[in-house]
Amino acid sequence: MSPQLIVVGAGLFGLTVAREAAERHGLHVLVLDRRSHLGGNAWSEADPETGIEVHRYGPHFFHTNNERVWTYLNRFTAFTPFSYRGQSNHRGEIFPLPVNLATINQFYRAAMSPDEARARLREEASMYQGGPATNFEDKAISLIGRPLYEAFFKGYTTKQWQTDLRLLPAETLTRLPIRYTYDNRWFNDKYQAQPADGYAAWMRSMADHPRIEVRLGVDFLSPTAEVNRGVVGRVPVVYTGPVDEYFGDAEGRLSWRTLDFHTEVHPTGDFQGTAIVNYADVEVPWTRIVEYRHVHPERDYPADRTVTVKEFSRFADTPGDEPYYPVNAVEDRARLTRYRARMEAEPLVWFGGRLGTYQYLDMHMAVAAALSLMDNKLSPYLQTQTVGDPVAS
Numbered sequence: 191m192s193p194q195l196i197v198v199g200a201g202l203f204g205l206t207v208a209r210e211a212a213e214r215h216g217l218h219v220l221v222l223d224r225r226s227h228l229g230g231n232a233w234s235e236a237d238p239e240t241g242i243e244v245h246r247y248g249p250h251f252f253h254t255n256n257e258r259v260w261t262y263l264n265r266f267t268a269f270t271p272f273s274y275r276g277q278s279n280h281r282g283e284i285f286p287l288p289v290n291l292a293t294i295n296q297f298y299r300a301a302m303s304p305d306e307a308r309a310r311l312r313e314e315a316s317m318y319q320g321g322p323a324t325n326f327e328d329k330a331i332s333l334i335g336r337p338l339y340e341a342f343f344k345g346y347t348t349k350q351w352q353t354d355l356r357l358l359p360a361e362t363l364t365r366l367p368i369r370y371t372y373d374n375r376w377f378n379d380k381y382q383a384q385p386a387d388g389y390a391a392w393m394r395s396m397a398d399h400p401r402i403e404v405r406l407g408v409d410f411l412s413p414t415a416e417v418n419r420g421v422v423g424r425v426p427v428v429y430t431g432p433v434d435e436y437f438g439d440a441e442g443r444l445s446w447r448t449l450d451f452h453t454e455v456h457p458t459g460d461f462q463g464t465a466i467v468n469y470a471d472v473e474v475p476w477t478r479i480v481e482y483r484h485v486h487p488e489r490d491y492p493a494d495r496t497v498t499v500k501e502f503s504r505f506a507d508t509p510g511d512e513p514y515y516p517v518n519a520v521e522d523r524a525r526l527t528r529y530r531a532r533m534e535a536e537p538l539v540w541f542g543g544r545l546g547t548y549q550y551l552d553m554h555m556a557v558a559a560a561l562s563l564m565d566n567k568l569s570p571y572l573q574t575q576t577v578g579d580p581v582a583s
């Protein structure tokens with residue numbers, strides 16, 4: 191096949207673009223990924239000892255309000271309903287999260303009504319006397335007051351980000367709802383579900399098209415790769431790898447958090463009774479324990495064994511570290527502005543996805559952004575151009 195579009199990165203953004211280009215425009219699309227599997231960080235596989243599906247790069251819970259994204263993805267996988275409900279271990283006691291009426295009442299040893307709880311948190315929050323709350327700490331204190339912030343957010347976020355919490359953006363906090371009901375679903379979205387046959391099957395189904403060729407283990411940025419950046423300017427490229435790496439760190443390294451995982455198999459059918467328990471206190475070195483069997487209660491998993499994964503967060507500063515979370519501290523934002531100018535000037539290259547745009551994208555956001563790139567930029571371009579100069583395959 192002679193590629194007419196090259197997609198670098200086989201994550202959800204890249205696969206959506208590839209599929210759309212193949213279907214809408216009949217293009218031959220070459221998808222490259224330096225990893226040995228599809229799906230980016232959404233990849234999952236069966237634990238060899240128990241058969242339980244484990245998300246290799248940490249838990250992925252699909253959720254969206256976007257009808258178009260939901261309808262689109264249902265072409266590639268069936269979904270089973272799954273609403274993630276959070277729990278947090280604070281000083282040896284389990285509290286429901288995100289902060290809701292049960293959390294507030296348990297924390298204050300009270301039986302407040304929704305109105306009473308609102309009034310109580312308003313009173314706590316009124317202690318905040320600063321200016322506009324634009325950073326994580328100020329935002330948290332101005333919303334829920336210092337006691338709840340210090341119990342459930344300060345220690346956890348310090349462990350997760352290891353950055354001064356006054357330098358983290360407020361949006362990191364506002365990913366989580368605060369509710370005055372007993373609802374502890376993590377997300378508000380209309381659709382909350384898991385791919386019925388797992389993430390690997392979903393990703394393979396997206397890539398399964400006669401005009402899409404996938405080559406794994408190919409690093410587009412390596413000059414010795416069989417297809418590499420030498421094609422830039424001749425063939426349209428959608429690049430979803432790290433943007434700073436693409437430009438040789440010319441504007442400085444963007445900071446990322448990475449995760450280390452500690453997997454254990456236990457001789458019991460249920461280790462913690464739920465999919466995730468967060469550990470709020472800074473003295474506990476891990477951020478959370480994930481027990482994957484609870485993500486698929488409908489499956490026939492072993493009754494006498496279960497697998498858990500402890501997560502530890504740190505800066506991605508060693509070669510080979512996987513970038514997970516853009517830290518997005520003040521100096522990162524300045525660097526990103528300069529990278530954006532370079533991205534604009536790069537001929538025939540469209541940047542996308544979490545790594546390519548340095549954005550904290552959930553799965554549905556990656557798909558929506560890919561569809562939007564097709565609608566607003568790539569499709570208009572492809573309709574007016576003769577796509578030529580196929581690269582040797």
Ligand SMILES: O=c1ccn([C@@H]2O[C@H](COP(=O)(O)OP(=O)(O)O[C@H]3O[C@@H]([C@H](O)CO)[C@H](O)[C@H]3O)[C@@H](O)[C@H]2O)c(=O)[nH]1
Pocket residue numbers: 249250251274278287342343344346347350362363365366376468469470
């Ligand atoms: O106990 C907690 C939990 C969270 N925070 C802070 O809130 C930030 C946002 O939380 P969240 O988006 O859930 O967490 P994370 O960034 O780790 O996202 C990963 O988790 C899943 C999913 O959200 C379920 O957990 C998602 O798919 C992943 O990207 C968080 O960064 C903390 O700063 C807290 O303080 N205490």
